[in-house]
Amino acid sequence: MKQKVLEIINVCNDGLFKAFFRDIKVREMVATFVSKILHIDKELIKRGEFQGGELIKKNKNEKAKTSDIIIKLENGDRIIIEMNQFPSKNIFEKNTSYGFSLLSEIVPVGSKDYPKVYIINIDCFNKFKTKSPIIRFKLRDEEGNEEINIYESVHVIVENVLSDEYNGDEDIKKVVKLLMMKDIKKMKKEFAKEEMYMAAIRRVEELSTDPNHVGYYNLEEAHKQDLYGMWEAGKENGIGIGRELGIKDGIGIGHQEATLMMINNMLSKNFDMETISEIVNMPVPEIKKLRKLKK
DSSP states (O other): OOOOOOSBOOTTSHHHHHHHHHOGGGHHHHHHHHHHHHTOOHHHHHTSEEEEEEOOOSSTTSOOOEEEEEEEOTTSOEEEEEEEOSOOTTHHHHHHHHHHHHHHHHSOTTOSOOOOEEEEEEESSOTTOOSOSEEEEEEEOTTSOSEEEEEEEEEEEHHHHSSTTOOSOHHHHHHHHHHHOOBHHHHHHHTTTOHHHHHHHHHHHHHHHOHHHHHHHHHHHTTHHHHHHHHHHHHHHOOOOSTTOOOSSTTOOOHHHHHHHHHHHHHHTTOOHHHHHHHHTOOHHHHHHHHHHTO
């Protein structure tokens, strides 16, 4: 019996997003999107190894870390893509910890040749309270001056990319728009004349007819109210970035250093202290004290 095709589908659904963005049939669109965001050669991305799953634990007591998508590039660099549908507590802290775990995994102890780790966060919320469509974070030294070119975290703020005021790259906007659309018929109408996006939409339709996938999809969507509850909890509790991110071996960045690097980066982008306090989940006096201690 043929599985009924879903007419309304949430591409941001965790299981669907992972299957969709890793799929070879969508590789052209994903590579274009990633290339435009990170300014990396698209062909290098297309040749990369797309995977996901659990990152290596540093000890048996460490909690499992499961990324949405990891792209292994032939030059040794890694790209992590995370779909952040709801701002649950510490979601950014968790995602950033993926980057540091991966960084420590691929950089041999004592090595001077550092591969780079990129994280692309697709944020379906605007926790940074910014009008910028894309925010970039890089590690800086303790004085907040020189950038350490081994790690970059990029946040694509969905509502700002889809805003009428957005004047950036059209392919970035189109991919984000496709991800946010839930009506497959409207998707087809919107992208009828663009084969790269139509190929992606056809793959969404194929995934929606897969009995195994549809079962998982429906189960996850049934818990949407729980996810909304997490969203509301996130609004009240704030979101931590850079806390307990330290890797005690490998490149040797401690959690205080990582937090300070994030703070200095945000200050360099003119974030006010109250916003930084909410993001890193640290009172303003503690932030000032930490900066003073490290000078």
